[in-house]
Amino acid sequence: MTEFTPVAGAVGGVLIGLSAALGYLALGKVTGISGIIGRGLTGAFGHQNWGLWFLIGLIVTPWVVHQIAPSEHGFQAPGTAAVIAAGLLVGYGTRMGSGCTSGHGICGMARVSVRSIVATMIFVGAGVVTVAVMRHVFGVFG
Amino acid sequence: MIAVFALVMGVLFGAGLYVAGMTNPAKVQGFLDISGAWDPSLIFVMAAGIPVAWVGYQLMKRRGHTLTTMPMLEIPQGVVDRPLVVGSVLFGAGWGIGGFCPGPGVASLLLEPATAGVFVIAMIAGMLIHDRKGKTANA
Structure with missing residues (x-):
């Protein structure tokens, strides 16, 4: 069970929103992380390898702030088998559905994309279920 | 300039995920656990992030061009199709099982290399499996 932290959530949200806003305003791009990684896997990090620079900032900064x-x-994760299953589903699903929490949930919602609004409702719904x-049927993770 | 903007974007995004607590999988699962010990904190992340991103999008459209040499985004309003729906269901299921979505997974790589490393490798494998399957189907 984790503590309710609305202020930290809102501050973090503004920072993420600023990143997405800059993505549109400066680069004309959707700041979608599954898309940046997925295209990067084919060596396509975009103009001047912007995707690679973005990922460097994304990986290093949390460690520096920490x-x-x-x-x-804190940090509390499920067991290795669950993490592997989760990774496979997240990777496959975000490529198939053309986006994740950042691309659909923040950037797509911000430009009122019907596809992104539907995708966000579906993945949040699927996560809730x-x-x-x-937790409540099989009793995993208390 | 493009690389600088991209790096700044990554810094902002990584800091935001960490500050919001999204780098803790248990917090994400707590957000999804609406019928149990619900932690609604992550609603505040979206509620704060979306309007800020909206301003950036509107500024880009009003200017008619970006701050760099990169062209303005043009995405036609697409249709809701089967891959969008099925892909989002699979992603949501994985998000619930692990408490990681792609951003926090990558952002946790240096903080929790063992767990986040396993997640990111599995995620990349899932992406490659999808892309490979698509290639075969198109061939």
């Missing part, structure tokens, strides 16, 4: 001002959120079945 050294300077560690958050109270999955956690409910795991």
Whole structure:
């Protein structure tokens, strides 16, 4: 069970929103992480390899912030088998559905894309059902 | 300039995920657990992030061009098709099982290399399986 942290959530949301806003305004791109990684796998990081620069910032910054001002959120993950199954589903599903929480959930919602609104409702719904079945039907993770 | 903007975007995004607590899979699962010990914090992430992103999109459209030499985004309003629906169901199921979506998975690589590393490798495998299947189907 995790603590309700609305202020941290909103501050984090503004930072993520600024990133997505810059993606549109500066690069004319959707800041969608599954898309950046998926295209990167074919060696296509875009003009001046912008996707690679983005990923470097994304990977290094949380570690740097953690050294300077560690958050109270902590880290608690399910077992290895669950993490592998999750990764396979997330990778396959985001490629098939053309986006994830960032591309559809933030960027697509911001430009009022019908596809993104539908995708977001579906993946949040599927996540809710999955956690409910795991926790309350099969009793996984207490 | 393009590389600088992209790096700044990555820094902002990574900091945002960490500050919001999205790099903790248990917090994401707590958000999805509406019938149990629900932690609605992540609603605030979307509620704050979407309007800010909206402003950026509107500014781009109003200017008619970007701040760099890159062309303005043009995505036609597409239709809701089967791959979008099925893909989103699979993604949502994986998101619930692991508590990771692609951004937090990658953003946790240096913080929790063992767990996030396994997730990211499996995610890349899932992406490659999908892309390979598509290639075969198109051939």
